[in-house]
Amino acid sequence: MEERPKRYSIISKYKDNFMLKLLLCIVLCSLIIIFFLIVNKILDVRISREYTIVDDIRFMNSIEKVTTEKDEIKLEGYAFILEKNSYDNMISVFLRNVVTENEIWFDMEQVDRVDVSSHFDSEHDYINSGFIASIDKRALSSEEIYEIIINIDYSDTNDKSKKAIRKTVSSNQYLLGGELYSYNPIEFDMPNMNIESELIKEVFTNGKLCFYQKEEGMYVYQYEGRLYWIATDDFKFDENDKTYIIYHLYTSQVNKLPEHRIQHKFDNLDFNFEKYEYMDENTAPYRVAIRNIPDEYVITYIYTGVYNMEIKKIYWKNRFHLE
Numbered sequence: 001m002e003e004r005p006k007r008y009s010i011i012s013k014y015k016d017n018f019m020l021k022l023l024l025c026i027v028l029c030s031l032i033i034i035f036f037l038i039v040n041k042i043l044d045v046r047i048s049r050e051y052t053i054v055d056d057i058r059f060m061n062s063i064e065k066v067t068t069e070k071d072e073i074k075l076e077g078y079a080f081i082l083e084k085n086s087y088d089n090m091i092s093v094f095l096r097n098v099v100t101e102n103e104i105w106f107d108m109e110q111v112d113r114v115d116v117s118s119h120f121d122s123e124h125d126y127i128n129s130g131f132i133a134s135i136d137k138r139a140l141s142s143e144e145i146y147e148i149i150i151n152i153d154y155s156d157t158n159d160k161s162k163k164a165i166r167k168t169v170s171s172n173q174y175l176l177g178g179e180l181y182s183y184n185p186i187e188f189d190m191p192n193m194n195i196e197s198e199l200i201k202e203v204f205t206n207g208k209l210c211f212y213q214k215e216e217g218m219y220v221y222q223y224e225g226r227l228y229w230i231a232t233d234d235f236k237f238d239e240n241d242k243t244y245i246i247y248h249l250y251t252s253q254v255n256k257l258p259e260h261r262i263q264h265k266f267d268n269l270d271f272n273f274e275k276y277e278y279m280d281e282n283t284a285p286y287r288v289a290i291r292n293i294p295d296e297y298v299i300t301y302i303y304t305g306v307y308n309m310e311i312k313k314i315y316w317k318n319r320f321h322l323e
Helices: 003-016 018-048 114-120 198-206 259-264
Strands: 059-069 072-081 090-097 103-105 107-111 130-136 145-155 164-176 179-181 208-213 218-223 226-231 244-251 266-268 287-292 299-308 313-320
Touching (some): 059 145, 059 164, 059 179, 072 145, 090 107, 198 218, 198 226
Antiparallel strands (some): 072 130, 090 145, 107 130, 164 179, 218 226
């Protein structure tokens, strides 16, 4: 029966003591402020991680190196947008689990890449394009596949509000067990290595996969200054041996194109597959056409596909960056 008076005694002290009231008010206000700061921080993080992936071939990017140091995984590479100075670019990188779509965002450090700006050699400055992205390796599962996605935040010089614009693309590169892949291991059909051709085995092993169109039956690889169009049994050849391959090369150095191509702003090296088919070795079950990659100008991206000359129709097309 003594607890009741004691409780009333404590309440009465608060009622009668101004300092206790003030202290209580400060504590409650502090808790409210802390709560709102936490909520705002969560909202800010969510807003900062909003994105829409676009297909923009002018968004140049590459993950050049993956390293594991102690408990940390690092990705090193570059990213910039063609014909836009990179001065104010803010680069961010995250992984998206290809099955669950859960995201893992990296800590970022941007670095100057004079070599990148020099290589693409144009009136625009791409020096602020390098990055080192790092994350605790315990955040990743060695058995899960992650797609590497890159953002660039920049300001539009024509927009008076100076509001930041975000552009997001898939790097078309993937992480699995700390290894970097140029294809999604779930969707990719590994080439048949049980073939006679030593050259094509070398291309499959050490070349860079530019793209793979399973439905069309076509791999395209880059290897030692050449591109290899490698057709599977699913590829539909022209019955008259006139399979027309589109091979358009775009550059940041338009003035270095052949004179008759400058007005078009890209080089056109379209070719007949059968004419450039590799016949020195047995490449079965594949058929392979090989073309040199020009070195007279810097290549920003390539556009390829299959075109029917008789009915003037593109059967399929794809674009890709070189290594």
